Structures are given as structure tokens and as C-alpha cells.
Amino acid sequence: MLSIISGDDVKKLDAAFIKATGISSWDLMENAAKAFFAWYQSKFMGVMGKVFVFSGPGNNGGDGIAIARLLAESGKTVSVIFFQEKEFCSKDYTLNIEKLPSKVNLIHISDFNFEIDENDVVLDCIFGIGINRPLEGSYLEVIERLNKTQCHKVSIDIPSGIPSDEILQGKAFKADHTVTFQFPKLSLLFPEHSEFTGNIHVVDIGIPDFFIQNFHKDKFFLRREDIRKFHKKFNPFSHKGDFGRIMLIGGSVGKVGAMVLSSKAALRTGSGLVHVQIAESERFIMQTAVPEVMVAGAEEIKRLDVFDALGIGPGWGTEVDLSFYCSILKRYHKPLVIDADGLNLLSKKPENLKYVPKGSILTPHIREFQRLAGEVKDHKERLDKARSFALEHGVYLVLKGAFTSISTPNGEQYFNSSGNQYLATAGSGDVLTGMIASFLGQGYLPLNAAICGVFQHGLAGEMTALDKRRGVIASDIIDTIPATFVDLDIE
Numbered sequence: 300m301l302s303i304i305s306g307d308d309v310k311k312l313d314a315a316f317i318k319a320t321g322i323s324s325w326d327l328m329e330n331a332a333k334a335f336f337a338w339y340q341s342k343f344m345g346v347m348g349k350v351f352v353f354s355g356p357g358n359n360g361g362d363g364i365a366i367a368r369l370l371a372e373s374g375k376t377v378s379v380i381f382f383q384e385k386e387f388c389s390k391d392y393t394l395n396i397e398k399l400p401s402k403v404n405l406i407h408i409s410d411f412n413f414e415i416d417e418n419d420v421v422l423d424c425i426f427g428i429g430i431n432r433p434l435e436g437s438y439l440e441v442i443e444r445l446n447k448t449q450c451h452k453v454s455i456d457i458p459s460g461i462p463s464d465e466i467l468q469g470k471a472f473k474a475d476h477t478v479t480f481q482f483p484k485l486s487l488l489f490p491e492h493s494e495f496t497g498n499i500h501v502v503d504i505g506i507p508d509f510f511i512q513n514f515h516k517d518k519f520f521l522r523r524e525d526i527r528k529f530h531k532k533f534n535p536f537s538h539k540g541d542f543g544r545i546m547l548i549g550g551s552v553g554k555v556g557a558m559v560l561s562s563k564a565a566l567r568t569g570s571g572l573v574h575v576q577i578a579e580s581e582r583f584i585m586q587t588a589v590p591e592v593m594v595a596g597a598e599e600i601k602r603l604d605v606f607d608a609l610g611i612g613p614g615w616g617t618e619v620d621l622s623f624y625c626s627i628l629k630r631y632h633k634p635l636v637i638d639a640d641g642l643n644l645l646s647k648k649p650e651n652l653k654y655v656p657k658g659s660i661l662t663p664h665i666r667e668f669q670r671l672a673g674e675v676k677d678h679k680e681r682l683d684k685a686r687s688f689a690l691e692h693g694v695y696l697v698l699k700g701a702f703t704s705i706s707t708p709n710g711e712q713y714f715n716s717s718g719n720q721y722l723a724t725a726g727s728g729d730v731l732t733g734m735i736a737s738f739l740g741q742g743y744l745p746l747n748a749a750i751c752g753v754f755q756h757g758l759a760g761e762m763t764a765l766d767k768r769r770g771v772i773a774s775d776i777i778d779t780i781p782a783t784f785v786d787l788d789i790e
């Protein structure tokens with residue numbers, strides 16, 4: 300798992316790493332340039348145009364000059380466009396200028412003619428995480444001009460103009476790809492910045508994560524290779540009971556489809572037994588749609604303790620009797636999952652949050668979270684609010700969207716890397732509820748259930764979008780859940 304640290308801490312990290320290993324800051328920049336070059340070779344070598352490296356005065360600019368050298372040595376036609384004379388630039392920038400082969404065109408910005416073709420590549424190395432004020436003057440003019448230019452655009456570490464941990468003030472470079480070093484900078488995960496970042500790629504520059512953990516506070520980035528360790532192992536003697544008995548509550552008249560999706564997703568995620576509690580009139584639809592599911596009557600609602608996990612909310616409607624809802628929360632003493640109308644009902648009377656069992660998992664999308672916790676001005680504030688909400692109520696708060704975040708009762712935040720925009724389709728959230736409730740019922744710790752559910756839901760979305768793109772519907776995501784176990788090599 301990658302730790303996400305603040306821009307200020309990156310400087311301390313670099314200094315400590317250099318001190319501990321004896322390598323020079325130039326070596327670290329060289330590692331960054333080589334890591335970028337390897338990425339470029341795998342993704343861009345087929346692009347035959349010229350490369351224009353726009354190089355600012357700091358170490359991001361220095362990275363650009365080192366990259367220009369590697370690209371030129373590999374046979375590319377490279378120009379470096381610089382803004383400041385080297386006396387005003389960082390030490391490693393100057394060292395790299397001295398190492399540039401003579402075949403690289405070195406052009407001051409005032410002499411550059413902006414003759415860039417569609418097939419050319421612009422590398423944005425103007426500012427990295429050292430940006431400390433909004434863009435102005437020639438930097439702003441150049442970036443605005445580049446934003447209007449048709450060509451391939453790649454930002455190094457972060458699109459120039461965006462601060463590492465805050466919301467952008469003013470303008471920034473608009474990239475098709477951002478290749479970021481070591482870990483994604485927090486602000487790359489904000490929806491406000493999606494028009495600037497393009498696709499985000501993380502490349503390793505050789506600082507081991509255990510070293511970074513000395514600096515990290517509370518934020519992690521979840522990647523595919525991290526997921527296996529959150530999974531439980533089952534053996535050939537495991538029986539239906541080991542895979543858990545869960546109860547999903549929701550499905551009012553006309554909205555039983557939500558429960559069809561949740562319950563089917565839970566079965567596809569591995570649940571041994573799935574019961575649902577839905578409006579009496581919808582029984583027939585439910586049993587026809589998913590014959591493997593048991594439709595619970597009032598008796599079973601009385602005996603909640605027999606269930607290993609509950610999932611409350613999909614398609615429930617907001618007309619539910621709040622005292623009935625509270626009685627479920629009060630009588631169940633294990634962590635449960637609350638989504639959709641289960642959350643909207645809590646927003647109606649937030650004092651009922653005290654009945655939610657500790658360690659439960661709440662899965663709001665942005666609007667549901669706003670109803671629960673109030674208005675925010677931007678995603679940065681939303682993430683802070685999610686963190687304090689989880690701390691205050693002792694729950695896991697899964698804030699859904701691109702880079703879904705999981706805030707824990709001890710103040711940590713995990714950011715998901717799987718998924719795509721095609722998951723934004725009716726019922727997709729109901730599928731996630733079924734998946735998380737299923738893992739919880741299989742005996743996973745709440746954090747592990749949330750992580751595995753969120754990651755595999757996203758992965759199922761990616762896999763199903765390969766041949767369906769915007770045609771993905773929630774049922775396709777469910778059908779692809781089993782393939783995610785195979786893809787991740789989980790038994």
C-alpha cells in the first residue's frame with residue numbers, strides 16, 4: 300500500500316532519504332527521470348512526433364531536463380523550452396543542463412514559436428509540488444496557450460499550477476496523462492482537478508514505502524497488488540455457514556430491483572446464504588429474479604442475531620417507520636452496512652446515528668454524504684469532514700465516486716484506485732452494498748470488507764467496460780464479480 304504524504308513532507312522525506320542512503324539529490328532526480336522514461340517507452344514510443352519539454356525553475360524543471368537527455372539519447376527529436384537563466388534555477392537543474400547533449404534544442408521561452416504539431420508531445424515540467432502561488436505572467440500565458448494546442452500532453456509529477464494538497468486557485472496545465480512520482484499527490488484525487496490530470500500513473504523512484512511511512516500521517520492509496528492480503532482464505536472443508544448468512548433489508552414497492560441487484564451481488568461475492576426483507580407484495584418478483592435468495596418474513600426480523608451481517612437501505616424508500624429502523628439498529632450488535640435510503644433516513648434524524656453499531660460501514664455517494672453531514676465548499680473539505688464523521692461515530696465511511704475513500708474510526712483514509720466512469724449507472728451502488736455485506740458476513744473485519752468490496756467493484760467495472768464502455772449496466776458488474784476473484788488470484 301502506498302502512503303500519501305503532504306507536499307511539505309516530501310521535501311523532508313527526500314532530505315532524510317538522501318542522508319540515510321548517501322545518494323545525492325541529483326541521483327534521486329535521475330531515478331525520477333528514468334522512471335518516467337520507462338513509462339514513456341511503454342506508452343508513448345509509438346508516437347513519432349517531436350518532444351517539447353517545458354522546463355520551470357525548480358526541481359520539476361530539473362526532472363524535465365534529465366528526461367530530455369534520456370529521450371534524446373533514445374533517438375527522439377527533443378527541444379527544451381526554459382523560462383529562467385540557470386543562475387536562478389535549482390542546483391540539480393543546473394547540473395542537468397550541463398549534461399544535456401548538444402542535439403537537444405535549448406530555447407528560451409521568449410524565442411519559442413509554438414510550432415507544435417498534433418502528433419508532437421508536450422511534457423509539462425514547469426512546476427511540481429513546489430508551486431506556492433497561482434500562475435501569473437509568462438507562466439500563465441504559456442500554459443493557457445498550451446492548453447489550446449492540439450497535441451499529446453503529459454504532466455510530470457503534477458499538472459503545473461495545481462498545489463499538492465489543496466484545491467487549485469487560478470489556472471493549470473491540462474494534461475492527457477499525469478505521471479506522478481512514488482505516490483499520487485492528494486490533490487490529484489480531487490474531482491475538481493479531473494479536467495487537468497487526465498489519466499494518473501504512479502511510478503516508483505526507489506524510495507521504499509517503509510521509509511515513507513516514517514512521514515505518513517493517515518492516508519493510503521490502494522492498488523491491485525495490495526488486495527490479496529485483505530482477503531480471508533477458505534479451505535476444502537469450508538461449509539455454507541463459513542461463507543456467512545446475511546440479511547439485506549430494503550426493496551419497497553417499485554424499488555425491489557435494488558434488492559435484486561444487492562442480493563445477487565452478495566451471492567456472486569461468495570455469501571453462503573442470502574436472506575432479504577422486502578415489501579410483502581414484491582416477494583414474487585424477488586424470488587423469480589433470484590431463486591437462490593430467501594425472502595424473510597416478520598419472524599426472521601425478530602431474530603436478527605442469527606445473521607453474520609446486515610445490509611440496510613437499497614430501494615427501501617424514505618417512508619419507513621423510523622422507530623422500526625431504530626429497533627433494528629438497537630437489536631443488532633455487530634457491524635452492518637448502511638446505504639441509500641438507510642442513510643437518507645438517518646439524515647432525517649441524525650440523533651439516530653448513535654444506534655448504529657460501532658464498526659459499521661456507511662456507503663454514501665457525495666449527495667447522500669452532504670445530507671448526512673452538511674454542505675462543503677470543495678472535495679478537500681469533504682474529505683476532512685468524512686474523516687471527522689468516521690472518528691466521531693466510530694464507523695467506516697465509504698465516500699463513493701472516482702477514487703472512493705474509506706475513512707476509518709481511527710482517522711485513517713484509504714483511496715481506491717480501481718473503477719471508471721462507466722460505474723456511474725443505476726444500481727451500481729446497490730451492487731457495492733451487496734458485495735461489502737457479503738464480505739462482512741464471510742467474517743472479514745469491516746475495513747477488509749470495505750477495501751475488498753470497493754476495489755473489486757471497481758475492477759468488475761473496468762473488466763466489464765472493456766467491451767461495453769458506456770453500455771455497462773449494474774447487472775453486468777454483478778456478472779463480472781467472479782472474474783475479479785480469478786483476475787486477482789483469490790481462491
Ligand SMILES: NC(=O)C1=CN([C@@H]2O[C@H](COP(=O)(O)OP(=O)(O)OC[C@H]3O[C@@H](n4cnc5c(N)ncnc54)[C@H](O)[C@@H]3O)[C@@H](O)[C@H]2O)[C@@H](O)CC1
Nearest residue numbers: 327328331357358359426427428429430431432433434456
Ligand atoms: N521525492 C520526490 O517526489 C522527488 C521530486 N522531484 C521533483 O521535484 C519537484 C519539486 O521540486 P521543487 O520543490 O523545486 O518545486 P517546483 O519544481 O515546483 O518549483 C518550485 C520553484 O518555483 C517557484 N515558484 C513556485 N510557484 C511559482 C509561481 N506561481 N510562479 C513562479 N515561480 C513559482 C518557487 O519559488 C521555487 O523556486 C517535484 O514535483 C518533482 O517533480 C524529483 O526531482 C526527485 C524526487
Ligand SMILES: Nc1ncnc2c1ncn2[C@@H]1O[C@H](COP(=O)(O)OP(=O)(O)O)[C@@H](O)[C@H]1O
Nearest residue numbers: 699700701718719720722723725726727728729
Ligand atoms: N467516475 C467514476 N469512477 C469510478 N467509480 C465511479 C465513478 N462514478 C461512480 N462510480 C462508482 O459507482 C457506484 C455508484 O454508486 P451510487 O451513486 O450509489 O449509484 P446508485 O445509486 O445508482 O446505485 C459507486 O461505487 C461509485 O464509487
Ligand SMILES: [K+]
Nearest residue numbers: 423426457459
Ligand atoms: K508539472
